[in-house]
Amino acid sequence: MQKITVKASGGYDVLIGSGLLADCGKYIKEVTKAEKLALITDDNVDGFHGEKVAKALKNEGFEVCRFVFPHGEQSKTTDTLVKIWNFLCENNITRSDCLVALGGGVTGDMTGFAAATYLRGMDFVQLPTTLLAQVDSSVGGKTGVDLRGGKNLVGAFKQPKLVLCDIDALDTLSEEFFVDGMGEVIKHGMIKSAKLFEQLEKYNLKSLRENKEVLEDIISQNIAIKRDVVQADEFDRGERMLLNFGHTLGHSIEQYYNYTGITHGQAVAAGMKMITQVAESHGIAEAGTLERLKKCLDLYGLNVTVEPTMDQLGEACLNDKKRFGDTINIVICCDVGASMLKKIPVEAFLAMLSEQG
Numbered sequence: 001m002q003k004i005t006v007k008a009s010g011g012y013d014v015l016i017g018s019g020l021l022a023d024c025g026k027y028i029k030e031v032t033k034a035e036k037l038a039l040i041t042d043d044n045v046d047g048f049h050g051e052k053v054a055k056a057l058k059n060e061g062f063e064v065c066r067f068v069f070p071h072g073e074q075s076k077t078t079d080t081l082v083k084i085w086n087f088l089c090e091n092n093i094t095r096s097d098c099l100v101a102l103g104g105g106v107t108g109d110m111t112g113f114a115a116a117t118y119l120r121g122m123d124f125v126q127l128p129t130t131l132l133a134q135v136d137s138s139v140g141g142k143t144g145v146d147l148r149g150g151k152n153l154v155g156a157f158k159q160p161k162l163v164l165c166d167i168d169a170l171d172t173l174s175e176e177f178f179v180d181g182m183g184e185v186i187k188h189g190m191i192k193s194a195k196l197f198e199q200l201e202k203y204n205l206k207s208l209r210e211n212k213e214v215l216e217d218i219i220s221q222n223i224a225i226k227r228d229v230v231q232a233d234e235f236d237r238g239e240r241m242l243l244n245f246g247h248t249l250g251h252s253i254e255q256y257y258n259y260t261g262i263t264h265g266q267a268v269a270a271g272m273k274m275i276t277q278v279a280e281s282h283g284i285a286e287a288g289t290l291e292r293l294k295k296c297l298d299l300y301g302l303n304v305t306v307e308p309t310m311d312q313l314g315e316a317c318l319n320d321k322k323r324f325g326d327t328i329n330i331v332i333c334c335d336v337g338a339s340m341l342k343k344i345p346v347e348a349f350l351a352m353l354s355e356q357g
Contacts, residue, residue, distance in 0.1 A: 001015060001016065001017030001018075001020075002015070002016045002017065002216065002220045003015055003016075004016070004220065004223050004224055004227055005227075006139065006140075006159070006227045006230060006231065007231055008140075008141060008159050008230055008231060008234045009141075009157075009159060009234060010141075010159035010160075010161070012031070012159060012160055012161055012162055012163065013162060013163070014138075014139055014162075014163040014165065014223050014227070015027065015162075015163070015164050015165065016134075016165040016167065016216055016219055016220050016223065017165075017166070017167060017216065018166065018167050018168045018212070018216075019166065019168060020164040020165070020166035020168075021049055021052060021053055021056065021127060021129075021164070021166045021168070021169060022052060022056055023056065024053055024056045024057065024127060024164055025056040025057045025058070025059055025060030025062060026056075026060060027162060027164060028057065028060070028062075028098070028100070028125055028162060029060045029061075029062075030162075031125070031161045031162045032098045032123055032125070032161060033096070034062070034096060034097045034098035034123065035061075035062065035063060035096075035097070036062065036063040036064075036065070036091075036092075036093065036094075036097045036098075037057055037062045037063070037064050037065075037097065037098050037099070037100050038064075038065055038066075038067065038087070038088055038091065038093050038097065038098075038099045038100065039053065039054060039057070039064055039065070039066045039067070039100045039102060040066075040067050040069075040084060040099060040100065040101055040102065040103075040107060040110070040111040040114070041066070041067075041068055041069075041101075041102040041103045041107055042068065042069055042070065042071035042072075042075070042103050042104075042106070042107055043068050043069070043070055043071055044071040044103075045071070045102055045103040045104070045107070045129055046066075046068045046102075048129070048169075048172045049102060049129060049169065049172075050066065050068070050102070053100075053102055053127065054066060057100070065087075065091040065093075067083075067084055067087045069083070069084075071106075072106070072259075073106060073146070073254075073259040073260075073264075074259060074260070075106060075110075076106045076109065076110060076145050076146050077145055077146060078145055078147075078154070080110060080145075081110055081113060081114060081145055084110065084111070084114045084118075085114060085117075085118055088114070088118050093118070093119075093122075094119070094122075095119045095120075095121070095122050096122075097122065097123075098122065098123045098124060098125060098161070099111050099114060099115045099122065099123070099124035099125070100124065100125045100127060101124060101125065101126050101127060101128075101138075101160075102127045102129065103127075103128070103129055103130070103133070104128065104129060104130035104132060104133045104137075104177075105128075105130065105132055105133045105136070105137035105138075105264070107133075108126050108128060108133055108137050108138050108143075109137060109142070109143050109144055109145070109152070109155070110143070110145060111124055111126075111143075112124055112126075112141070112142075112143030112156075112158045112160065113143040113144050113145060113154075113155055113156055113158070115143075115158055116143055116156040116157075116158035117156065121158075123161045124158070124160055124161065125160055125161055125162045125163075125164075126138040126139075126160045126162070126163040126164070127163075127164050127166070128163065128164075128165055128169075129166070129169040129170075129172070130169075130170075130173060130177055130180070130181055131170055131173065131177070131178055131180070131181025131182065131184075131185070131219075132177075132180050132181035132183070132184055132264065132265060133181075134165040134170075134181070134219055134222075134223075135181060135184050135185055135188070135219055135222035135223065135226070136181075136184040136188075136222070136226065136243075138160070138163050138165070139163055139223055139226045139227065139230070140159075140226055140229075140230040140234075140240075140243075141157045141158050141159035141160070141230070141234065142155065142157065142236075143155050143156055143157070143158050144156070146259070150251060150255060150316070151251045151254060151255065151259075152251075157234065157235055157236075165219060165223070167212055167215060167216050167219070170209075170215070175205070175301070176263065177263070178205070178209060179205065179263070179265060179266075179300060179301045179302060180263040180264060180265035180266065181265060182205070182265060182300040182301075182302060183246075183263075183264065183265025183266065183267075183268040183269045183272075183302055184222070184265060184268065185200065185218065185222055186200060186269070186272075186293075186296055186297060186300065186302070187243075187245050187246055187268060187272060188221075188222045188225045188226070189296075189336070189337065190245060190272065190293065190333045190336060190337070190339065191225075191242050191243070191245045191331070191333060191337075191339035192225045192228075192229070192242070192337065192339065193221065193225060193337050194335075194336050194337030194338075195337070196218070196221050196222070196225075196337075197296065197336050197337060199214075199218065199221075200218070200296055200299070200300075201295075201296055201299070203299070204299040204300065205299065205300045205301055208300075226243070229242060229243055238341070239341075241329055241331060241341055242331055242339045242340075242341065244331055245272060245275070245331040245333060245339060246268040246269065246270075246271035246272030246273075246274075246275060246331075247268055247271060247331075248271065248275070248317050248328075248330065248331070249270070249271035249274050249275060249310070249313055249317065250264070250267040250268040250269075250270065250271030250272075251267070251271075251316075252271075252308075252313040252316035252317050253267040253270055253271060253306050253308065253313065254267045255316055256306075256307070256308045256312075256313065256316065262304075262306070265302065266302060266304045267306075269297050269302040269303070269304060270304055270305075270306045272293060272297075272333075273290065273293060273294060273297070273303075274310050274313075274356070275330065275331070275332065276289055276290045276293055276332075276333060277290055277356060278310070278352050278353065278355075278356060279332045279333070279334070281355070281356070282352065284332050284334060284342070285332060285333060285334050285335065286334060286335045289333060289334075289335055289336060292336055293333075293336075309356075310353040310354070310356045311353055311354045311356070313353065314349070314350045314353045314354065315350075317349070317353075318346065323346065326345060326346055326347075327343050327344060327345055327346060328343075328344055328346050328349050329341050329342070329343050329344075330342050330343075330344055330349060
């Protein structure tokens with residue numbers, strides 16, 4: 001088992017290893033004095049892990065109530081959030097109790113937002129069960145829900161008390177959802193670590209899933225990268241924006257498909273390719289960066305082609321959280337492992353996209 005400590009506005013540990021869900025009650029007991037826990041999960045994850053986690057919590061003396069919502073990005077709405085708030089009220093959850101997010105990014109984001117807002121703030125713990133959530137969304141304190149106008153437009157910064165990344169939970173993932181998480185893994189290599197990227201180039205989807213030791217190491221590297229960026233810029237005003245490489249166009253792609261038929265990782269992969277193509281064409285990125293990115297994405301089933309053109313996606317990007325007035329901050333990888341923020345006038349950004357078709 002590996003431990004990574006995040007020193008943000010609220011310090012906490014991220015534990016990475018096997019069998020952590022079965023022992024989660026013990027670890028949670030160490031970080032909270034709560035007597036009652038509200039376990040929030042979706043109907044897919046509940047079938048795999050709900051009873052096991054509830055039992056582990058009860059074995060440590062916790063009183064547990066469980067809220068289960070329909071899986072999928074379509075549930076990441078204010079409607080579901082209101083249902084969670086009402087559930088907490090109906091079960092007499094107090095500020096001294098604790099919420100537990102069991103599942104992927106949707107569950108973690110909504111549970112964290114509920115924890116940030118119910119009774120004006122209470123503790124929560126992350127038990128991420130997807131690769132994407134383990135390497136990215138469960139760490140760093142970003143929470144929120146989607147609106148019709150875009151993804152994650154309403155939310156709050158709320159750091160968890162603890163994150164437990166159980167590698168064994170990834171065994172239940174379909175290939176599609178494992179691939180989904182690899183989009184963020186490759187992104188971290190592109191923006192911050194040539195070493196991680198080179199390690200990824202030595203494996204492929206099948207060989208990585210079969211080697212848990214290597215997988216644990218790669219997940220730990222990703223979390224360490226996320227930790228370092230978050231500690232340097234917790235509230236997303238500068239360096240933390242680098243974590244959004246591929247996301248400005250990626251979120252627009254997800255919105256284009258109405259969050260169905262394409263995963264977040266696939267959309268981010270397409271967004272990374274598009275913005276790197278733009279960067280290379282303008283001499284901002286080293287020649288060959290796009291080709292190397294494409295080859296790595298191929299290894300993990302992520303070299304997808306999407307229907308909308310860059311020109312079509314441009315207008316949707318204007319609602320992006322990295323837009324400030326008449327400018328927008330774009331994340332560029334000038335080479336593998338090296339990234340930068342480039343502030344561009346909105347009109348110039350749209351023109352750059354239009355040039356590509």
